[in-house]
Amino acid sequence: MKNKYWVYLLILSFVFQNCNKAEEIEPASGTGETVPQPAKNLNISILLDLSDRISPVKYPTPSMEIYNRDLGYIASISAAFETHLRNSKIRQTNDNIQVFFEPEPMNSAINTLSQKMKLSFTKNNISKNAISEISPIYKSSSKNIYDLALNDKKFVGSDIWSFFKNKAADYCVLPKHRNILIILTDGYMYHVDNQIIDKNQTTYLTPEFIRKSKLNVSNYKDLIAENHFGFIPARENLQDLEVVVLGINAEKGRAFEEDIIIKYWSDWLEAMGVKKFYIKGADLPSNLDPVIKNIILQK
Numbered sequence: 001m002k003n004k005y006w007v008y009l010l011i012l013s014f015v016f017q018n019c020n021k022a023e024e025i026e027p028a029s030g031t032g033e034t035v036p037q038p039a040k041n042l043n044i045s046i047l048l049d050l051s052d053r054i055s056p057v058k059y060p061t062p063s064m065e066i067y068n069r070d071l072g073y074i075a076s077i078s079a080a081f082e083t084h085l086r087n088s089k090i091r092q093t094n095d096n097i098q099v100f101f102e103p104e105p106m107n108s109a110i111n112t113l114s115q116k117m118k119l120s121f122t123k124n125n126i127s128k129n130a131i132s133e134i135s136p137i138y139k140s141s142s143k144n145i146y147d148l149a150l151n152d153k154k155f156v157g158s159d160i161w162s163f164f165k166n167k168a169a170d171y172c173v174l175p176k177h178r179n180i181l182i183i184l185t186d187g188y189m190y191h192v193d194n195q196i197i198d199k200n201q202t203t204y205l206t207p208e209f210i211r212k213s214k215l216n217v218s219n220y221k222d223l224i225a226e227n228h229f230g231f232i233p234a235r236e237n238l239q240d241l242e243v244v245v246l247g248i249n250a251e252k253g254r255a256f257e258e259d260i261i262i263k264y265w266s267d268w269l270e271a272m273g274v275k276k277f278y279i280k281g282a283d284l285p286s287n288l289d290p291v292i293k294n295i296i297l298q299k
Contacts, residue, residue, distance in 0.1 A: 049185035052155035072285020159191035
């Protein structure tokens, strides 16, 4: 009888201990506590505007040239991607980072370098060494790309509008990923082969157009709304794409120009269904570094 009594005690003790463990794993409902969820897989696309905006001859910037600012932003993006991978569980890894141009540069060397920057990581190929190589690859390849573009001096513009129309959904959006398209541009939009006008809506935006349209006034928002100024929407249904625009750089001495550029971009992205976007000016990379990392890492 005594032996049975001790057996019963042991069984009860075992059940009680396991119930306590279950309670530790499953938080009581209504406490406001949440179980931390793994970060979504990242699919980062970088669209580089290699128009004449990067020319230190045409647009000198003594504090730091525009192309060097771009290189700093790219370094911050790749560093944030590395941090994301280091904090992800190996079995859940399925992350990508890539670089695009529109149109593709005529220089084949630039296209070859961009292929080196197209990186994908899964549980089958991720390692500490692979992660540590991301920033060096991006630093070296991006510098070579800008050097080649500056030496070529063939600045025909960047057709960002056509990229959204023809490629953004296909190239930059993957299911079950957090899709982020980061655009390095001054905010003006122009390409020699894409100058469509539909009443007051266009596929381009230049300082001359803003001046001609007499938008450089304090009530520019009212004028834009009343006269339906803006970019022609390139497409719809981009709700699964986040957009980050870095480097807005209005021409000096033009009243409200940067605000007008930001208004154009904001209205355009909303019209295409983009639910989350960030538009930042051409600040020093050291200042934008924490901003870029906070956006990518959702801090």
